[in-house]
Amino acid sequence: MLSLHQLRVFLSVYEHGSLTAAAEELGYAQPSISEQVRGLERTLGVQLFRRIGRGVVPTTVADTLRPYAERTIAAAEEARKAVQAAKQFETGTIRFGMFGIARLYGGAGLVADVLDRYPGVRVELIGQNSTEVQDDLRRGRLEAAILSVANLSGEGMTITPVARDELVYVSADPARLATPVTPHRLALASLVMSDTTWRAEDATRITLRGLLHETGRNPPSRIEVEDVETAVELVGMGYADSVIPKGAVEQLLPRLAPQAGWVSLRPRTYDTYAIVHRADATLSPAAQLMIDLATKRIRAVAEPVNPR
Numbered sequence: 001m002l003s004l005h006q007l008r009v010f011l012s013v014y015e016h017g018s019l020t021a022a023a024e025e026l027g028y029a030q031p032s033i034s035e036q037v038r039g040l041e042r043t044l045g046v047q048l049f050r051r052i053g054r055g056v057v058p059t060t061v062a063d064t065l066r067p068y069a070e071r072t073i074a075a076a077e078e079a080r081k082a083v084q085a086a087k088q089f090e091t092g093t094i095r096f097g098m099f100g101i102a103r104l105y106g107g108a109g110l111v112a113d114v115l116d117r118y119p120g121v122r123v124e125l126i127g128q129n130s131t132e133v134q135d136d137l138r139r140g141r142l143e144a145a146i147l148s149v150a151n152l153s154g155e156g157m158t159i160t161p162v163a164r165d166e167l168v169y170v171s172a173d174p175a176r177l178a179t180p181v182t183p184h185r186l187a188l189a190s191l192v193m194s195d196t197t198w199r200a201e202d203a204t205r206i207t208l209r210g211l212l213h214e215t216g217r218n219p220p221s222r223i224e225v226e227d228v229e230t231a232v233e234l235v236g237m238g239y240a241d242s243v244i245p246k247g248a249v250e251q252l253l254p255r256l257a258p259q260a261g262w263v264s265l266r267p268r269t270y271d272t273y274a275i276v277h278r279a280d281a282t283l284s285p286a287a288q289l290m291i292d293l294a295t296k297r298i299r300a301v302a303e304p305v306n307p308r
Contacts (some may be wrong), residue, residue, distance in 0.1 A: 004042050004073065004076055005036065006037075006039060006040040006043075008026070009036040009075055010037065010040055010065070011263075013056060014062060014066055017055045017056060018054070018073075019056060019292035020230065035208045037049065044065075047059055049062075056110050063238045074271055091120045092248035092288060093121050093124060094122070094124070094128055094282075095124040095141075095142055096126065096287070097136060097145025097147070098133070098294070099128070099129060099130040099133060099144055100127070100128045100129060100145075100194075101245065101299070102273075104251050104252070105247055105248075105302065110294055111125065112288070114290070121286075126141075126145075129195065130147040130148045130150075130152060130197075131198065131201040131251075132198070133147055134153070140182055143277060143283060143284060143286075144275060144277040146162070146274070146291060146295070146298060148271050148272070148273055148277070149203075149208050149271075150271060151202070152274070152276065156279055157277070157278060157279055158276070158277055158278070158279045159274045159275075160275045160276075161272050161273070161306065162274060162298060162304070163244055163295075163298045163303060163304055164272045164273065165248075165270065165273070166264065166268060166272055167204060167243050167246070167269045167301065168243070168244065168245075169186070169241060169263050169264070169265060170235050170241060170243070170253070170260055170261070171242075171260060171261065172235055172236055172238045172260040172261075173238070176241060177263040180268075181265050183211050186211070186212060186265065187220065188220075189220060190240050191219060191221050191240055192222065192234045192235060192239065192242050193221040193223070193231065193240055194226060194227055196225060197232070203271055204243060204244070204271065205218075205219050211267075219243070222239075223239065223240050224308060228248055229252060231244065232244070232249075232257050232260070233253045235260050236253075236258070237259025238302075243265070247302050249299075269288045270303075273298055275295060
């Protein structure tokens with residue numbers, strides 16, 4: 001019966017043209033190498049080598065066998081690597097980058113999706129701001145992430161948009177929600193804004209600055225906070241209004257500010273979310289799994305972009 005060991009011996013003898021040299025390379029006695037070659041010849045019913053002096057010369061049949069033997073050995077090695085990768089995958093650590101409020105689109109759900117498939121893995125969801133996470137990608141600390149595209153630099157990165165979410169105006173005052181909010185009205189509003197540490201890179205503010213460009217004003221913030229939950233609570237208390245992605249609003253308002261509501265901006269304005277990784281990266285199975293699961297999660301809440 002043909003074996004991988006026989007094929008490895010055959011290739012070594014073929015390459016070196018010598019049973020002795022093949023024995024030295026493989027760490028076997030020469031009689032053992034000779035027996036493996038004879039066994040392979042018996043299995044195939046052909047002569048593979050002719051003895052000439054102290055060496056051997058491959059026959060035409062050996063020339064025919066060589067590429068098949070090489071592919072068989074390579075396939076066996078790939079199979080071994082795949083099994084080892086799967087073993088490590090099931091017991092290793094999976095790290096994935098996310099911008100801050102992405103947790104509202106499936107942070108806990110995303111972790112649950114992974115653990116339901118691979119109970120033995122350790123999961124890390126990394127990041128609070130898209131710019132911060134992109135820096136981790138560039139430095140190789142992360143393989144992939146799902147980020148807002150408003151503040152991303154595409155240099156050296158592959159950016160694949162997967163969903164978009166409408167930015168909406170949130171208020172506890174019904175009169176302010178009667179009609180869509182124009183840039184002029186927005187420029188006069190009193191707002192509470194989250195992500196104050198990253199205010200210069202915050203995707204929502206970047207988008208609003210573009211919307212307000214014609215008014216000559218920046219998004220007006222009366223109150224600055226870090227997390228969107230606090231911003232929503234303050235809206236519910238009537239201290240200020242806010243502009244927040246619709247997916248976050250629909251999840252947070254019923255729990256934190258049930259008396260508040262929302263209305264669209266005019267024109268309708270969106271934040272786009274994308275899968276991001278280094279352009280030269282060969283993604284691991286773990287990274288690809290997180291990409292697939294995160295894409296599914298965010299598309300369940302936000303509007304899909306170019307759905308497949």
